Amino acid sequence: MENQNQHHAAPTWAPQDPGYAEEVAAFNVATTHTPDLVVGAESAADVAAAVRRAADQGWKVSVQATGHGAAVPVTSGLMITTSRMNGVAIDPASGTATVGAGVTWGAVVAAAAEHGLAPIAGAAPTVGVVGLLLGGGLGPLARSHGFATDYVDGFTVVTGTGEVVTADRVNRPDLFWALRGGRFGLGVVTEVRLRLVELASLYGGNLLYEGPHIETALRAWADYTTTADDRVSTSAAITRFPNLPVVPEATRGRTLLSLRFAFPGDASEGERLAAPLRSAAPVYLDRLGVLKAADIAQIHNDPTRPGPSQVYGNLLSDIDQDLIALFLASFGPYADTPFTVAELRHLGVATQRDVEDGSAVAGRSADFTCGLVGVRQELFDEAMPAAAADWTKVAEPWFASENNPNFMGLPATAERLAAVWPREIGERLEVVRKRYDPLGLFAAIV
Numbered sequence: 028m029e030n031q032n033q034h035h036a037a038p039t040w041a042p043q044d045p046g047y048a049e050e051v052a053a054f055n056v057a058t059t060h061t062p063d064l065v066v067g068a069e070s071a072a073d074v075a076a077a078v079r080r081a082a083d084q085g086w087k088v089s090v091q092a093t094g095h096g097a098a099v100p101v102t103s104g105l106m107i108t109t110s111r112m113n114g115v116a117i118d119p120a121s122g123t124a125t126v127g128a129g130v131t132w133g134a135v136v137a138a139a140a141e142h143g144l145a146p147i148a149g150a151a152p153t154v155g156v157v158g159l160l161l162g163g164g165l166g167p168l169a170r171s172h173g174f175a176t177d178y179v180d181g182f183t184v185v186t187g188t189g190e191v192v193t194a195d196r197v198n199r200p201d202l203f204w205a206l207r208g209g210r211f212g213l214g215v216v217t218e219v220r221l222r223l224v225e226l227a228s229l230y231g232g233n234l235l236y237e238g239p240h241i242e243t244a245l246r247a248w249a250d251y252t253t254t255a256d257d258r259v260s261t262s263a264a265i266t267r268f269p270n271l272p273v274v275p276e277a278t279r280g281r282t283l284l285s286l287r288f289a290f291p292g293d294a295s296e297g298e299r300l301a302a303p304l305r306s307a308a309p310v311y312l313d314r315l316g317v318l319k320a321a322d323i324a325q326i327h328n329d330p331t332r333p334g335p336s337q338v339y340g341n342l343l344s345d346i347d348q349d350l351i352a353l354f355l356a357s358f359g360p361y362a363d364t365p366f367t368v369a370e371l372r373h374l375g376v377a378t379q380r381d382v383e384d385g386s387a388v389a390g391r392s393a394d395f396t397c398g399l400v401g402v403r404q405e406l407f408d409e410a411m412p413a414a415a416a417d418w419t420k421v422a423e424p425w426f427a428s429e430n431n432p433n434f435m436g437l438p439a440t441a442e443r444l445a446a447v448w449p450r451e452i453g454e455r456l457e458v459v460r461k462r463y464d465p466l467g468l469f470a471a472i473v
């Protein structure tokens with residue numbers, strides 16, 4: 028660590044310093060960042076000082092909270108890590124949370140649950156609040172409640188000129204609009220204020236199917252989505268569970284379809300709404316029932332330990348039985364695929380309604396997400412990119428015209444990134460980026 032004389036200076040590490048590797052380490056361990064300097068910010072003032080230092084040195088600025096979004100390595104410049112800015116304050120009277128830039132969704136879910144409240148969060152408890160919000164944020168309650176960023180009341184941000192500013196409906200509404208879905212090139216968020224919803228429990232969880240029942244259940248789910256109740260959010264994932272001791276015995280070494288279900292209402296109605304899925308085919312494991320809001324991460328059961336991963340993703344404008352046939356042929360239980368998880372999430376209703384004052388969210392027109400996740404590092408260089416390209420070739424007719432930065436994954440090309448937002452949003456974002464980051468300090472990182 029650098030010798031710090033000033034009382035308030037944040038810890039910094041250069042590549043040769045002990046602790047550097049730990050500080051830049053990402054949740055996705057396949058990505059190794061190597062910035063010229065990493066600053067462990069503890070306050071907005073630390074962030075502002077780091078941004079001004081980068082501007083003086085001619086360095087680009089990158090930000091890392093958890094490294095869930097680390098698809099490509101940062102190889103130069105100044106990295107600001109936010110994990111020390113980990114305050115969570117719940118105000119039960121106004122039903123809001125004030126959250127530091129280093130906080131993960133699991134911490135907000137736990138703190139809110141003590142008051143019978145819940146944030147509209149992503150699926151995984153270890154993902155960073157700010158990183159997910161900047162891309163929009165789709166979670167288990169997507170159709171009933173919309174994108175996570177629809178619940179933001181305001182951000183505190185350090186701009187590209189090193190100023191600490193507020194972005195909300197009254198102050199800098201252009202920046203507020205852009206931060207809700209515009210993802211990069213806008214500044215470093217140091218704090219966010221979120222509206223919570225009253226939700227102590229829900230009817231949620233997942234139904235697992237195996238072998239030949241996977242096709243029957245997946246096809247039934249696709250039909251189910253065409254008439255699904257507006258308050259029900261579902262998704263389908265075919266997972267090849269590794270044969271490792273860390274994997275629970277019931278799923279270890281098996282290929283299973285998980286139909287995830289979330290209904291933020293009472294149990295008897297939830298049970299009735301889930302009945303067509305439950306009876307579609309013999310269920311291998313039934314993990315669907317009354318769920319405490321504090322346990323909402325159990326719906327997707329995403330991994331919470333760091334590991335290597337590659338993600339490929341698109342949004343779909345629709346699905347039908349032809350698309351399901353292709354999905355099964357590519358990722359079904361009898362397919363030869365390098366991917367560990369192939370997932371479809373049903374969107375619509377609340378995700379397709381923009382907030383009153385507008386937002387830069389990409390993906391409001393889509394009906395589904397389609398994500399492929401690989402964890403076997405020996406397949407990263409060739410087999411996965413090739414299989415993803417094959418999938419694009421056959422599934423492209425179903426792809427939506429827009430994508431979403433939280434789901435697009437690889438390949439992280441400028442062309443793909445530019446095509447994420449509908450043109451009108453993309454052009455407006457460029458104007459806001461130039462206004463708040465005139466030097467272009469904040470790198471476009473997928």
Ligand SMILES: Cc1cc2nc3c(=O)[nH]c(=O)nc-3n(C[C@H](O)[C@H](O)[C@H](O)COP(=O)(O)OP(=O)(O)OC[C@H]3O[C@@H](n4cnc5c(N)ncnc54)[C@H](O)[C@@H]3O)c2cc1C
Pocket residue numbers: 090091092093094095096097109128149150151153154155156157158159161162163164165166210211214215216217329330433434472473
């Ligand atoms: C297991 C897993 C599950 C996921 N589930 C979902 C899901 O259900 N829904 C969904 O929408 N997405 C999901 N994602 C995608 C995730 O939302 C994005 O990868 C998100 O960017 C991760 O944010 P992070 O802070 O955790 O990661 P990081 O890698 O630390 O950050 C990612 C990017 O966010 C930006 N960023 C982070 N903090 C700040 C800040 N304070 N100021 C400015 N920019 C910042 C930076 O550009 C950074 O490069 C998932 C990802 C994984 C790996």
